[in-house]
Amino acid sequence: MISHFLSLEWKQFFRSSSFSKSVGAKILIGFFALYFTAGFLLIGIGGYWILKKQFPEQDPLVLVNSFLMYVIVADLMFRYLMQKLPVMNIKPLLVLPIQKSKIVHFILIKSSLSFFNIMGLFFYVPFSVVLITEGYSLEGVLGWLASMILIIQSINFFNFLVNKNNSVLVALLLLLIFGYLIQYFNWFDLPGFIGQGFDAVYQSPILSLLFLCMVIGLYMVNFKQLRSEVYLDALISEQTKEINSADLSFLERLGDLAPFIKNDLRLMWRNKRTKSSVWMIAMGLLYGLFFYPNPMYADMEFIYVLVGIFSTGTLLINFGQFIPAWDSGYYNMLMSQNFKYERYLKSKFTIMTISVVALFVLGIPYVYFGWKVLLVHFAAMIYNVGVNTHVILYGGTFNRKRINLDEKAAFNFQGTGAVQWIIGIPLMILPMAIFGLINWLIGFEIATVTIAVMGFVGIALHKKLMATITKKYITNKYVMIHAFNQEN
């Protein structure tokens, strides 16, 4: 039976169409995974000596223990947001002659092998090895390591229990803040107290059996709950919430673009994939804070261009690169409706332009880092409106990948193709290069003006450019319809 499940998992992984298609995206994911594992591994190996050097009078193990409370709470919150029980794909198994308890066991055991649980081991295992070679007691370290692994597993199962309950997250957050405050004002050393508990585990490894009991207990609770919920109406169906639709009638003044723009705003607010992109805007807006406070970049004025383009253009880039794939789910319908394609593209252009200007306005406080910054940001805004909007709309004609709006955005590379990577060159590198070159050869003012002038030229040619882009969309119509009809 287990072998059946395993072979299904295997096929699911290798036969998913995203697996064979986007090699570039996979390399990137692989790179991320490698980056994280390497990072943990390095800290795991080097952590002991780093701590020893920084805090020579303290025992590194005790130090690590005193921080474990934060690690545990942070881990729990991270999982709460990222990790969900993988239950959706068991639907077809329910009617087959397989005992439900077996299915539940399989789901739970599978979850305990997830990436989230393996990650931490890359730190704990090498750290333990170092401890042993440094003369710590073998039994003690092994007991400690076992406790860590068991705690990770406990968090794993605990997470599924709290996942159904929003108030638990708030409680966790409060606990974290409370713990921090306690530490900060030195009322009572709660993390230290918990740390002492872990010290005790090292002293008498037999205590790690307690954590074993905890895992078993949590597993049993999870099992019981899941077993009673393996029905279509409980676990597997997603609940539909009552929704409230915002009144967007103020957009009517945009004339015949209004219906499309209203739809796009709803698209952004109402779908998982896009909703998380909205948060990216906040991140993009604050992008400059990575660079400007750092005196290292003070003389590198071409960085201003990068930040300017990026912070005024986050929505342009995040939203624009998947035009028209956002509408792939109902592209057939759009194509049999009565409207001019230019109107559709124009509405996308309008959204991007409004966002660029709005983000520039929100970014005005960057003037704190000097008037030059604001000046370059202004030029970058013009460049975004005049050049980048058109470039990204043109790039959209190469989109051939369907996007499922109901899937989350983090680490979701669905819809990503080579275009999304290549388009970054004219979008950001080109203005940076031009600015950098002129700034070096002639001067700052001319360089800034050049970027702005390029933008103004784009705005002047807007009608012509749109006509060309529209033509390109129309010639690609059938290919796009066909591609968007391919389910993943």
Add this chain to the structure above:
Amino acid sequence: MIQTTQLSKKYGKAEVLNIESLEIPTGQSFGLVGNNGAGKTTYFNMLLDLIRPTTGAITNHDIVVNQSEDWKNFTGSFIDESFLIGYLTPDEYFDFIGDLRGMNKADVKVFLTQFGEFFNDEVLGKKKYLRALSKGNQKKAGIIAAMMGSPKVVILDEPFANLDPTTQIRLKKILKTLTDNKAVTVLVSSHDLSHVTEVCERIVVLDKGHLVKDIETSQETLKELERYFSV
């Protein structure tokens, strides 16, 4: 009038559709039947210019569909759920389609009041997205949206599938009134022989992409079709 001449569609070597000639006069209620893979949906998709024909062309009221887009002004259609925008509520969806079809909010409201019975209080005014509706209710929304903006041609692929019996009967009534004054051409495909014979004046049978029967509906049509398909 919808004219089809020398129409064929090939994917590689496999020919999925080949219609020598087919003429659907204005105001006719036209039914398309055939087993799976007969080419019904392919034909409708070509009529909507979503797929290009390999040879031949379809002319919709004197407009060659893959040369001009003007047919969109007077053609309403619902092929499948991919014609719906899942993240809109039905009301917002109707407003959107109405907007594209030159109706203002008040027009849309007036238009929709005729179909209160058809929706059976399960579609309008509900605080739910289209993607959260049942298949049947999604279909109801799609079918009615296809009739917005007084189209001259209405194309419905499998409109009866997924609908409950009461709604099927109501839909038949709606389709009949639509063609009452012989101004609107209705094209319907279905696997349910009794439904099409009831609704359509003319029934065309497709088999593996070929037109094999062209029947003016009469008392015997249902029997004839059942005989044909019970092989």
